[in-house]
Amino acid sequence: MFDSAEILSVSELTKQIKQTLEEEFPQLSVQGEISNFKAHISGHWYFNLKDNEAVISCTMWKGLNSYVFFTPQDGMKVTINGRITVYPPRGNYQFDVRSMKPAGVGELQAAFEKLKQKLSGEGLFDEQFKQSIPEFPKRIGIVTAIDGAAFRDMISIARRRFPLIELVIAPSKVQGTGAAQNIVESIKALNKKKDIDIIIVGRGGGSIEDLWSFNEEIVARAIFESKIPIITGIGHEIDFTIADFAADLRAPTPSAAMEIATPNKADYFAFINDFSYNSARNISELVFNKRAKVAANLSSYGFKMPLDFVRRKSQQVDGAVYKLTGNFDKRNLVLQNKVALLTKIIESHDIKKNLKKGFVLVRQDSKFITRAENFITGNETKLIFYDDEVKINSKQN
Numbered sequence: 002m003f004d005s006a007e008i009l010s011v012s013e014l015t016k017q018i019k020q021t022l023e024e025e026f027p028q029l030s031v032q033g034e035i036s037n038f039k040a041h042i043s044g045h046w047y048f049n050l051k052d053n054e055a056v057i058s059c060t061m062w063k064g065l066n067s068y069v070f071f072t073p074q075d076g077m078k079v080t081i082n083g084r085i086t087v088y089p090p091r092g093n094y095q096f097d098v099r100s101m102k103p104a105g106v107g108e109l110q111a112a113f114e115k116l117k118q119k120l121s122g123e124g125l126f127d128e129q130f131k132q133s134i135p136e137f138p139k140r141i142g143i144v145t146a147i148d149g150a151a152f153r154d155m156i157s158i159a160r161r162r163f164p165l166i167e168l169v170i171a172p173s174k175v176q177g178t179g180a181a182q183n184i185v186e187s188i189k190a191l192n193k194k195k196d197i198d199i200i201i202v203g204r205g206g207g208s209i210e211d212l213w214s215f216n217e218e219i220v221a222r223a224i225f226e227s228k229i230p231i232i233t234g235i236g237h238e239i240d241f242t243i244a245d246f247a248a249d250l251r252a253p254t255p256s257a258a259m260e261i262a263t264p265n266k267a268d269y270f271a272f273i274n275d276f277s278y279n280s281a282r283n284i285s286e287l288v289f290n291k292r293a294k295v296a297a298n299l300s301s302y303g304f305k306m307p308l309d310f311v312r313r314k315s316q317q318v319d320g321a322v323y324k325l326t327g328n329f330d331k332r333n334l335v336l337q338n339k340v341a342l343l344t345k346i347i348e349s350h351d352i353k354k355n356l357k358k359g360f361v362l363v364r365q366d367s368k369f370i371t372r373a374e375n376f377i378t379g380n381e382t383k384l385i386f387y388d389d390e391v392k393i394n395s396k397q398n
Contacts, residue, residue, distance in 0.1 A: 019087035022094060026085035031096065032104055035077050048073065050081065061098035068178045069101050071213050074112050078104040109209050113216055116243055125225045126246045132230040134250055138198035140167045141262055142191035144184060147172045151205040151255040158259040163266050169197060175204035180214035185223040192228055199262050200227065202244060203234035203255035215242035224248055234258030356387035
């Protein structure tokens with residue numbers, strides 16, 4: 002028989018296990034491989050950490066995972082620090098993660114290659130989607146940390162190469178917690194402006210951990226979706242990030258990115274000087290050639306006998322005018338005769354002239370009677386004379 006004093010409820014048992022585990026494992030570090038990683042809409046992370054023989058559930062809360070400089074991926078080997086806890090509603094124990102870091106540089110490199118392959122397969126790096134870089138930009142947007150040497154170098158180069166250029170700064174973190182999201186927000190903010198010609202996304206050199214923000218998927222997609230051409234200048238010449246592959250053009254350094262984006266005023270001055278010199282020389286040669294041509298024309302036969310030339314042309318004009326005038330007069334006479342003939346024909350058909358001669362028009366029922374056989378005796382009749390009209394009212398018997 003069981004001693005009733007030793008019987009525990011499920012809650013009491015779970016509470017004792019929870020207390021024991023949490024007191025026994027208050028702080029420890031564990032290394033393993035991530036699987037079933039899920040970033041919940043609440044901002045919390047849920048995943049499993051496993052090795053060849055065991056697996057443990059892990060939770061990392063929103064306030065803590067924001068300090069992780071990379072986005073965890075399934076298959077990535079990491080070292081986590083935290084404590085063991087028990088989730089009473091399910092009776093499960095889990096690892097409450099306080100911090101996380103890659104198990105080594107090799108893990109970051111593997112994650113880099115995996116993401117690169119994924120985005121390449123989606124076409125984000127295809128040349129057909131690359132936008133051309135404007136040759137003469139008026140405004141350049143810059144996404145970088147404004148307290149870094151890279152930013153000061155870009156400003157200096159822009160002033161030296163083309164002082165007329167206008168720079169629009171979208172400050173952003175470029176390293177550590179929240180940097181990737183910050184970069185995305187700055188790119189989107191510049192895209193909302195209507196007069197930005199180029200965007201430069203850049204930062205100075207650093208380790209793979211320092212540059213990792215530019216290897217995040219959200220940054221690559223923001224660069225790909227930008228309606229404004231983007232030049233990346235991240236790290237040193239040997240550094241390549243996912244952002245570089247997604248950009249419309251990759252420069253080896255932030256300074257080189259600004260060199261590419263800005264025209265060089267020295268080139269303009271050289272062009273203007275060459276143009277001025279060549280134009281003056283070309284104009285002199287043109288004037289010389291035209292002067293020789295005019296001199297040759299003046300010494301030709303036509304210019305030796307100008308009066309004869311003018312008289313001959315004047316005679317040709319007179320002949321043409323005489324011929325034109327004769328044709329016009331002849332045509333006018335024909336038209337006058339035709340008008341006169343038509344006038345006589347019209348006058349001969351004038352009814353008033355016939356009435357004046359003594360003729361009378363007879364009308365019955367609103368019709369003119371032109372034949373005796375059409376006359377109806379007894380009907381009201383109107384006789385139209387030259388000087389008046391007479392009505393005859395007849396009564397029928």
